[in-house]
Amino acid sequence: MTEPAAGDRHDADSLDDAATSAAAPREPFGVRLARAMAERGPLCVGIDPHPSLLDAWGLPATAQGLETFSLRALEAAAGQAAAVKPQVALYEAWGSAGFTVLERVLREAADAQLLSIADAKRGDIGSTMAAYAAAWLSDDSPLAADAVTLSPYLGFGSLRPALDLARRTGRGTFVLALTSNPEGAGVQHVGGADSVAGGILAAVARENGAERAGDDAASSSEGPRGVDRGRGSNRDQIVTSSDAPGGLSSCGVVIGATVGEDLERLGLDLRILNGPILAPGYGAQGADADAVATVFGQVRGTVLANSSRGVLAHGPSVRSLREAVERARGELSEALQER
Numbered sequence: 001m002t003e004p005a006a007g008d009r010h011d012a013d014s015l016d017d018a019a020t021s022a023a024a025p026r027e028p029f030g031v032r033l034a035r036a037m038a039e040r041g042p043l044c045v046g047i048d049p050h051p052s053l054l055d056a057w058g059l060p061a062t063a064q065g066l067e068t069f070s071l072r073a074l075e076a077a078a079g080q081a082a083a084v085k086p087q088v089a090l091y092e093a094w095g096s097a098g099f100t101v102l103e104r105v106l107r108e109a110a111d112a113q114l115l116s117i118a119d120a121k122r123g124d125i126g127s128t129m130a131a132y133a134a135a136w137l138s139d140d141s142p143l144a145a146d147a148v149t150l151s152p153y154l155g156f157g158s159l160r161p162a163l164d165l166a167r168r169t170g171r172g173t174f175v176l177a178l179t180s181n182p183e184g185a186g187v188q189h190v191g192g193a194d195s196v197a198g199g200i201l202a203a204v205a206r207e208n209g210a211e212r213a214g215d216d217a218a219s220s221s222e223g224p225r226g227v228d229r230g231r232g233s234n235r236d237q238i239v240t241s242s243d244a245p246g247g248l249s250s251c252g253v254v255i256g257a258t259v260g261e262d263l264e265r266l267g268l269d270l271r272i273l274n275g276p277i278l279a280p281g282y283g284a285q286g287a288d289a290d291a292v293a294t295v296f297g298q299v300r301g302t303v304l305a306n307s308s309r310g311v312l313a314h315g316p317s318v319r320s321l322r323e324a325v326e327r328a329r330g331e332l333s334e335a336l337q338e339r
């Protein structure tokens with residue numbers, strides 16, 4: 001990852017150009033993720049340096065403690081997990097010192113062949129979204145990750161700058177659809193059989209259809225073309241997706257492993273997506289590997305399950321962290337293997 005020259009990234013209008021100017025060819029994120037999951041299994045290790053965990057690990061409440069924590073988690077994940085997901089909020093809380101640590105974590109993840117998913121949950125009006133996109137998805141940003149989490153609740157179309165930049169730079173996006181927290185239902189389930197979450201899934205499916213077609217159909221239409229017809233049960237909106245080169249497209253969704261039977265109740269068919277599903281909620285939030293397999297049924301081969309505290313509780317020793325990673329990887333691989 002190249003360091004940006006100081007002071008050369010202040011003009012929001014030039015963010016897009018700067019983002020790809022020095023781009024080295026990179027395989028699409030979905031292809032790289034599919035390969036990583038085939039080689040190392042369906043586990044994403046969440047790096048969530050909660051102050052209480054730093055304390056439990058006997059680390060000082062300083063930027064140095066934050067860095068030591070993060071690098072141990074990375075070491076434990078290396079070779080065993082497909083990806084790591086640093087929780088941006090827990091770095092941001094330290095101000096610039098936290099971001100300096102996060103920059104290092106992202107660089108070291110790449111050196112360790114771990115895909116990085118910056119869990120930033122960004123979402124804003126389009127013009128501001130371009131700046132968030134540049135921060136997390138452009139080649140010359142010190143915070144560039146392989147993928148970033150996005151919140152579509154200012155409207156899926158508001159994410160366009162990030163979706164387009166990710167596609168241009170071979171990076172990925174994970175769009176919140178059905179989150180693992182119980183409060184999410186109050187927004188995401190609205191509409192019942194014509195739910196808000198269903199509209200998000202349909203929009204992501206259309207995005208991936210456009211990626212496969214190699215065109216910008218998704219960006220040119222928020223209307224009737226493709227599958228994004230707004231909210232709704234999506235069983236009749238399947239753009240067949242099994243023909244993606246390399247297996248997965250690069251726009252994914254976030255669906256909590258804790259959602260139980262909500263998918264069925266809302267009439268949502270995940271086979272339309274063709275992109276990866278990031279599934280937090282495994283481990284500390286109560287979903288076990290069998291629950292992950294049950295929730296994701298026919299698309300279990302596309303699921304990347306995240307565990308943060310479930311692994312991190314085994315620190316501070318890298319050895320016991322690594323054992324926890326291996327256990328999680330083993331049980332998820334077994335539960336999620338295609339039957």
Ligand SMILES: O=C(O)c1cc(=O)[nH]c(=O)n1[C@@H]1O[C@H](COP(=O)(O)O)[C@@H](O)[C@H]1O
Binds near residue numbers: 048179280285307
């Ligand atoms: O986007 C996420 O990763 C996310 C979405 C969601 O619906 N639920 C959820 O827990 N997460 C994140 O996943 C991580 C879960 O952490 P643990 O519960 O400790 O495994 C946290 O960083 C959450 O912010």
